[in-house]
Amino acid sequence: MAAAGGGRRCRRLEGEAARAVLGAAEALLFDCDGVLWRGEAAVAGAAEALGRLAAAGKRLCYVTNNSSRTRGAYTEKLRRLGFPPAEPRHVFGSAYCAARYLRQALPPGAAAYVLGSAALGAELEAAGVPHLGPGPAALPGPAPADWARAPLDPAVRAVLVGFDEHFSYAKLCQALRYLQRGGGAGCLLVGTNRDHRLPLEGGAAIPGTGCLVKAVETAAEREAFIVGKPNRYMFDCVVSEFNIDPARTIMVGDRLDTDILMGNNCGLTTLLTLTGVTTLEEVQGHQESDCPARQSLVPDYYVDSIADLLPALGD
Amino acid sequence: MAAAGGGRRCRRLEGEAARAVLGAAEALLFDCDGVLWRGEAAVAGAAEALGRLAAAGKRLCYVTNNSSRTRGAYTEKLRRLGFPPAEPRHVFGSAYCAARYLRQALPPGAAAYVLGSAALGAELEAAGVPHLGPGPAALPGPAPADWARAPLDPAVRAVLVGFDEHFSYAKLCQALRYLQRGGGAGCLLVGTNRDHRLPLEGGAAIPGTGCLVKAVETAAEREAFIVGKPNRYMFDCVVSEFNIDPARTIMVGDRLDTDILMGNNCGLTTLLTLTGVTTLEEVQGHQESDCPARQSLVPDYYVDSIADLLPALGD
Numbered sequence: 001m002a003a004a005g006g007g008r009r010c011r012r013l014e015g016e017a018a019r020a021v022l023g024a025a026e027a028l029l030f031d032c033d034g035v036l037w038r039g040e041a042a043v044a045g046a047a048e049a050l051g052r053l054a055a056a057g058k059r060l061c062y063v064t065n066n067s068s069r070t071r072g073a074y075t076e077k078l079r080r081l082g083f084p085p086a087e088p089r090h091v092f093g094s095a096y097c098a099a100r101y102l103r104q105a106l107p108p109g110a111a112a113y114v115l116g117s118a119a120l121g122a123e124l125e126a127a128g129v130p131h132l133g134p135g136p137a138a139l140p141g142p143a144p145a146d147w148a149r150a151p152l153d154p155a156v157r158a159v160l161v162g163f164d165e166h167f168s169y170a171k172l173c174q175a176l177r178y179l180q181r182g183g184g185a186g187c188l189l190v191g192t193n194r195d196h197r198l199p200l201e202g203g204a205a206i207p208g209t210g211c212l213v214k215a216v217e218t219a220a221e222r223e224a225f226i227v228g229k230p231n232r233y234m235f236d237c238v239v240s241e242f243n244i245d246p247a248r249t250i251m252v253g254d255r256l257d258t259d260i261l262m263g264n265n266c267g268l269t270t271l272l273t274l275t276g277v278t279t280l281e282e283v284q285g286h287q288e289s290d291c292p293a294r295q296s297l298v299p300d301y302y303v304d305s306i307a308d309l310l311p312a313l314g315d
Numbered sequence: 316m317a318a319a320g321g322g323r324r325c326r327r328l329e330g331e332a333a334r335a336v337l338g339a340a341e342a343l344l345f346d347c348d349g350v351l352w353r354g355e356a357a358v359a360g361a362a363e364a365l366g367r368l369a370a371a372g373k374r375l376c377y378v379t380n381n382s383s384r385t386r387g388a389y390t391e392k393l394r395r396l397g398f399p400p401a402e403p404r405h406v407f408g409s410a411y412c413a414a415r416y417l418r419q420a421l422p423p424g425a426a427a428y429v430l431g432s433a434a435l436g437a438e439l440e441a442a443g444v445p446h447l448g449p450g451p452a453a454l455p456g457p458a459p460a461d462w463a464r465a466p467l468d469p470a471v472r473a474v475l476v477g478f479d480e481h482f483s484y485a486k487l488c489q490a491l492r493y494l495q496r497g498g499g500a501g502c503l504l505v506g507t508n509r510d511h512r513l514p515l516e517g518g519a520a521i522p523g524t525g526c527l528v529k530a531v532e533t534a535a536e537r538e539a540f541i542v543g544k545p546n547r548y549m550f551d552c553v554v555s556e557f558n559i560d561p562a563r564t565i566m567v568g569d570r571l572d573t574d575i576l577m578g579n580n581c582g583l584t585t586l587l588t589l590t591g592v593t594t595l596e597e598v599q600g601h602q603e604s605d606c607p608a609r610q611s612l613v614p615d616y617y618v619d620s621i622a623d624l625l626p627a628l629g630d
Contacts, residue, residue, distance in 0.1 A: 139480060144515055144521050148521060165454060165485075166483075167484040168482065169480050169481065169527075173522055196536055200460060204492075207487045210533050211531070211533040214526075215522070215526040215529055218511050221511055221512075
């Protein structure tokens, strides 16, 4: 693709360049949905490509904004779909990373009020962070004065917002009350990610965690700390656990505003795959723009599918 | 109060100036909560002040962002708290104004999907706008694919977001699906107001409609049309029904970012009362700022309470 000025230029990764780029890499970070699989179907050839990368001694890690699954659920899904064996410690989901963040940021014994799934609760449990909140909640009475009088857990020092199919006004109310305690300074606000929508097969989409984070931020009148992509916290987690070198790491993803932006911001080589939500036209639009914010969404390379890496990976 | 430069300057409305300003006014628009009453208690002297204004032949209208009450409920509350008699047509609540907007904007027979109260439904009913949505809603199955397959009403051509204590992920999901139909062009997105919080007595607060509007806007990736203050649509409704002259109209309110901003934007004389959510220090901060956006939040006048107008209104 032609670049307008001196900005980033996205090239198809193939042939000699593919062999050179992959050969120099020590680690690859993979987004999952839209890259390795779509729903319950593996992307054709993806498992074989990852198998060859693993056989070549590359470190493979999985980085996902999805907060509805535990690390264990991801390794199980990788196994089920035929990907090379992975351990839970290779999976950096936003549920795990949020739990890790809170374990470090909260004083001992402090708890989190969670708008999120049972999986998010499980990762907090595994990290030793006390929590309450997952599951449905009802308003504690008919009138606003009742809502503002419901019991609060004195141990809560953080509100954590992830994907929550039980999100409700009742929970929003309770979140605001925790966030207002002690003038607001005594309670952290953390979000797993800002994705606006979650795409489903067939073009449908459902609202993403970003909608819920925005609702809580608007009530609290402050900004959440976001652990997921494009923020670098998720990458920092990988670095601190595996000591990888950004200059020898490739970020592989299907979303420009999360996967590619994080990779570019962290100094990684970025590779877009077109099996997910992004078209080449979108890349071209950003590439031809003079706007630095849009330039930062342009990946270094693209492939139609990560199966296209197979020829560069030998047998 | 001293002004930094040539910007708007807020003065206490008293003595000769109060007689002159009130004498020249033909109409007064009153915000309600924090101005005329707090919760169920009338502001002391407020009813008497309005009684004298009415006796002096002033047109009195009531403009409120609250979407949880009908026009009739407001006239009943005014009566109950001893205010001069008002008819429903003098009350411009965001529920009524939203219904009026949709009656004009929607083609005949088109319906609205409503995230809001029974009162919002009642105003739509009164305006002849078919609607569905008020009340609790559950997700139509355990999996995202189920959520994206729930039946949609083919008549829906607008999503209307007001205060909704039954707001839930299920409703957010359904709203997004309506907003995506026909590429999004076939469905309006309307919000009653953007208030972040609703203050309760004793310093507590609950999340306001603005939180819910933000959640829907984030999912839909577009901005809602807002009928309530500070947008001028609510004032335009008053003008079109009573033909009042902005230059001879006073907007009386307790919030700078809704009441006073709308009044200033519409060329009204603006009067802040300190019985609600605003302190004089906040006004001073805006007044001393060089920022045009902050200057537009400075009222022309302030009073501690609208009862302070009594001396200027004779007996």
